[in-house]
Amino acid sequence: MSTRHILLGLLASGPRHGYDLKRRHDERFPQARPLAYAQVYTTLQRLVRDGLVEVDSTDSDGGPERTLYRATEQGHGELLDWAREITPPAPHVANEIFAKVVVAILVADGSPVGEGADPAAHLLAQRAAHMARMRELTAVKTDPKADLTTVLSADYALAHLDADLRWMTTTAARLTTLTAEVTAA
Numbered sequence: 001m002s003t004r005h006i007l008l009g010l011l012a013s014g015p016r017h018g019y020d021l022k023r024r025h026d027e028r029f030p031q032a033r034p035l036a037y038a039q040v041y042t043t044l045q046r047l048v049r050d051g052l053v054e055v056d057s058t059d060s061d062g063g064p065e066r067t068l069y070r071a072t073e074q075g076h077g078e079l080l081d082w083a084r085e086i087t088p089p090a091p092h093v094a095n096e097i098f099a100k101v102v103v104a105i106l107v108a109d110g111s112p113v114g115e116g117a118d119p120a121a122h123l124l125a126q127r128a129a130h131m132a133r134m135r136e137l138t139a140v141k142t143d144p145k146a147d148l149t150t151v152l153s154a155d156y157a158l159a160h161l162d163a164d165l166r167w168m169t170t171t172a173a174r175l176t177t178l179t180a181e182v183t184a185a
Helices: 003-011 018-028 037-049 073-084 096-108 119-142 148-173 175-184
Strands: 053-059 066-071
Touching: 003 018, 003 037, 003 053, 003 066, 003 073, 018 037, 018 066, 037 053, 037 066, 066 073, 096 119, 096 148, 096 175, 119 148, 119 175, 148 175
Parallel strands: none
Antiparallel strands: 053 066
């Protein structure tokens, strides 16, 4: 996810302070990793440097200095270009779960550190972790107080976890063949 474009999008409706952008991000993307304040301000500095955002005003009201940021015309243009751009499917899928299964096969195949490496057991443990996360997300989306943003975000995550589960089932069924291929090389 492009933090740069998300912040531009949050500035599209008008000037905002950095802390307000962080709060709105975390509200709008409830299943995403919350933004750190440092990430917000670093990204804002880069957007200002690139001419996509400008400082609207600075005030202190007797407290710490607060800066109000606004998107420039160039920033609005970049935001629209980004929003219209189709996200290409990833050409290579570098899945950590797959990598761990392959490494477990390699390590289990006579490596001095291989004792305890079991790709089938790893798949089962990973499946249990996925199922636990799916139960958490289902509880989040079925909460009567959940707003549509939260429900859709949970649905997105659930769909990806479900795809992972199906992949794990297929991989477990083919583990003998995969082990033969990996260890033959």
